[in-house]
Amino acid sequence: MGIGDLVGRVTGRGGPALDVAGATVVVTGAAGGMGEHIAKGFARRGADLAVVDRDEEGLARVVGEIEAETQVRVTSYVVDLADREAVTDLAARLRDGHPPVRVLVNNAGVALGGRFTEITEDEFDWLLEVNLHTPIRLTRALLPIMLENGEGQVVNLSSLFGILGVPGQTAYSTSKFGLRGFNEALRNELSAEDCSVGVTSVHPGGIATNIAKNARTGSGVDPAEAEQGKRKFDKVLRYPAAKAGEEIVQAALARRSRLLIGMDARALDALVRATPSSYWSYLGPVMDRAGR
Template sequence: MAIVTGGASGIGRALATALVRRGGTVAVADLDGEAAERVAEELRRRGPGHAEAVPLDVRDAAAVAAAYRRVRDEHGRLDLVFNNAGIAVGGLVDELTLDHWNRTIDVNLRGVVHGVQAAYPLLLDQGFGHIVNTASLAGLLPAPLMAPYTATKHAVVGLSLALRAEAAPRGVRVSVVCPGFVDTPLLDRVNAGLPDTPASRSTRQQVRRVQPRLYSADRLAEDVLRGVARNRAVIVAPASARLAARLTRLAPAAVVTAAGIQVRRYLRERAVARAAEARPGG
């Protein structure tokens, strides 16, 4: 039995699909309850496993705890918990507001904390289970132009590794997923419901300069499930992301310098665009 938050789209949907394809039973949890039900219905048709929809706002700790416990009670066990729900925020720090920071912390960090707080006691009680938290490659290196996102993903990595050390002697496994850029709707929803920034209006353009070939969510889901089966502490994909993570460990100062070069290029291009807009007829 598995729970996947953010399961109605992107990485979460791909994970739920892969699990059902393997014959598993999955609770597809998502803020958009109607979308979660559509995904669950589609997965039930495909089989051979089973899926059910769970409307859930991961910012609501009580709701997360109730949903996880209900799933465990109805199915008698809880094997896999994917705390995957997240949002994307982009822009220079001086362009962002506290609303950007608070929303990102509430979903990307507190949402994972709420999932851990809800699942961990259940898994300890049954003596087994695996918590898989979705972070990002941005949680392993200094990713600019999205500082709130980067900060929360670093926090999720730290939380996951600390919990892994505590949980292992008690029979519970913990992993953290750190993907590079994945081709999901999240790239088109940067700063959704928040003040726009120039960076959020050109996200895919900026992303392709860093990673020309976006990874597919389906391929990532296979990587994640393979890593879970092998009880990997940190699951990084694709290969380009593993290389970037390795370079950060070996030469952190050089990686920060490279990130600074990326920011300078972005600032130059933004200045050129503003100048063009200011010209008559621009």
């Protein structure tokens, strides 16, 4: 093992910096929030873009702003990532239409409030389709291109809720823990193959996006309780989405294996490591007070 390899193991960096100028970067959930800023960050670095979202109007706005500020080529795909057939078609179009794909950022995600007993199987499956199955399908479609081209990075957004389990977020935590496990296992498989394709697992804390406001609630959740829960979570979403997006771009280019965004994510990651069986006895009352 060389010095560079040792430094990479210790720091979580996976080799020389990735150059995306003239290559293609795929970003899902690009019509707003972190996804918008991730796409713009890669565009500023000369990458052509394939951007995906179900919000046609928002996606058109982002594409227009990127085209006004840069000379890169931007292709947009309006797709509902909960539609398995549509995702299969999207994967084929991305694979066939963008041979120089160098980075895949699976940023799109949805939220579903409610305890396990308040959520139907269909509701649970809807969330898993968007948050877990779609990233895996797109990775399956595009990873072979990166391997054939000799370099690339898969960036999958897990969450702080992929580090700790929060009552009332059973479905969301399931999807994010699952994606975290996928990230780590795939990264170790690729590392064993000694290739220049890596995986970045991103764990944002409370980012100022509309995910809480746009969250669905389980059909068994009391409406008043659902609104209270949304307000509580919205209060802790304060970290600027633009700053988070830039951190994700930098982590991908540096081939980092893991990125915690925000002091809350770093502090709670440490708490869970220190008290894996009892962290909620400390954290639960704190979150209740913060949401009042």
